[in-house]
Amino acid sequence: MATLRRLNGWLFALLVVLGAGAIGFLSARHNHVADWTFGSRVSMSPETRSVLAKLEGPVEIVSYADPQGDLRQTIAAVLQRYQQAKPDLHLSFVDPQKDPAAMRNLGITVDGELILHYRDREQRLDVLTERSFTDALERLVRGSDRIVAFVTGDGERRADGVANADLGTFASQLEQSGMRAVPLNFSQVAAVPDHTDLVVLASPQAALSPSAMKALTDYLGNGGNLLWLADPGNQDPSLQPLADALGIRVLPGELIDASAATLALKDPRMIALGDYPPSAITRGFTLTTLFPEVAPLAEVRKSEWQIVPFLRSSAQATTQSIDGTSANAMKGPLDFGFALSRLSPSPAKSEQRVAVIGNGDFLSNSYLGNGGNRALGERIFDWLLGDDALINMPSRGAPDRVLTVSQGSLNVLSIAYIVVLPLLLLVIGGLIAWRRRRA
Known part of the structure; x- marks a missing residue:
């Protein structure tokens, strides 16, 4: 019997040595890495x-x-x-x-x-x-740096600004992926420069001059790509020629969503989206985005533009006036993001693209980090610039790097680690000491 146990021990040791040798042999000839993160x-x-x-x-x-x-x-x-x-x-x-x-x-x-x-x-x-x-x-993949001109001089959100309402953080990230943000001030130039790939009109606070509006409509008529970010109350008559050229209208008032409370949003003017109308921009996009203070949009006439909504409120949303009254309220779902395209009048490219969004805050320094705001913004710019191959890129960063814990759960965890766990260790230690004395 003792001889058999010794034999089993030697066989087990031999198998361990053979297994270790086999692992070493395979690892020297085959490179396999498994990442389970x-x-x-x-x-x-x-x-x-x-x-x-x-x-x-x-x-x-x-x-x-x-x-x-x-x-x-x-x-x-x-x-x-x-x-x-x-x-x-x-x-x-x-x-x-x-x-x-x-x-x-x-x-x-x-x-x-x-x-x-x-x-x-x-x-x-x-x-x-x-x-x-x-x-x-x-x-x-993009091929060359794309020139993105941000209109300035009329209180627009600045591409190089650090204020909460500015777009500095987003613009700096665009530059890392091959887009170059430049200012465009129509008090200094009479027209959009020829080499511009995209013009961004981001929530002007003052009326645009007739010469500035003519420069924008001429740029649009010549096949230029445009992103127009409009905020509630942004129905400045100076912008009407631009809206007429696109066949759309920025509706009065702002959106409110009664379902915001179910998403733990305290302000009903904060519109949260997790579902999007089918479009080239939002195809395969499933991240939740947040839009504070949204202006609804509407298509007012048929034109040569193909207008595709890609941002739409829930059916629970309604409109209210800027002062908070609900007179003449419109019921949802209501569109607040349009993707417009048409055959380009310019022989240099085949298609002209425009995006109009009834909110500019979602890309601002304050709200860029919320949900999928940045990822959606990158998709919009890629589509406007014709870089369709980059639109469906996975979002940057890991979605599980931030752990959200309520105050109640945090209190429970604190008590468990500071009080319960030390007491449990003391009890276990006391029981072990008691049993050893009895033994």
Whole structure:
């Protein structure tokens, strides 16, 4: 019997050694990584995978890193996981010390600087992180920087502003993905510059001058793309020519939604959306968005524009006047976001696109971080610029990074960890000591 137990022990030890050897053998010849985090965000985000899938054809990456030290190995290790997702992503190294004159001509100033080549496009990276690398890949997909002109001079939301109502945070994020925000002041220029890809009219507080409105309508008539953010009470007569050219109307009053209380929203003027009418902008979009103080929109006449609603209130929504009265109230569902398109009068492009939204706060510094506001804003800009391949990109960041805990639950957790758990440990320790004395 003792001999059999010893034999079993030796067999078990032999099996353990063989198993360890087999694992080592397989791991030396096969590279398999399993990431069980949400969206595989530790290894590579869904957004990065999506951008890589949009790149049809090889991507050549040249790193100008000194062979001395570990920088080359670090860069190669970081890019290896991208190469697993896209095998035709190639990395090569150049020693910047061998030809300093050539490095100066190339503008290489940082050890390890990367230049990404895709077709006839090029992007540069000084710092290699997943965020910066994904942004560079997105710019490669986009092709070239897009010029987005924000109308200024009449109290509009500023693209470089830091005030709560401004769009500075969103505009800076747009620039990371290949859009360049520039001011457009019609007191300084008589027309929209030819190289402009998109004009943004963001909630002007003062009346636009006749020359400014003529410049905008001329730009629209010549095939330009436009984003018009209108707020409640923004029925300035100076904007009527723009509305007439589009065949729409900003309705008086603002939306209120009685169902806001069920979503823990204290202000009924805060419109929450989790369901969207089918459109090119919202296809596959499921994130909840928040819109404070919304102006309803309406199509007033048929025109050459194809008008598709993509933001619509619930059936419980109604309108009220700006002063809070409900006279002549309209019942929901009511549209407050239109996507307009038509054959472009410009021979340079096939389609002209315009978006009109009865709210500008959802992209402001105050509300950009709520729900899917930023992701929806990126979709709107991608659609307006004709970058349809980027519209369905997964949203950036992990949706479960913020844990919302009510005050009651927080009190329970605090009592459990500060009082209950220490008492439980004391009781268990006392029981163990009591049993040892009895033994």
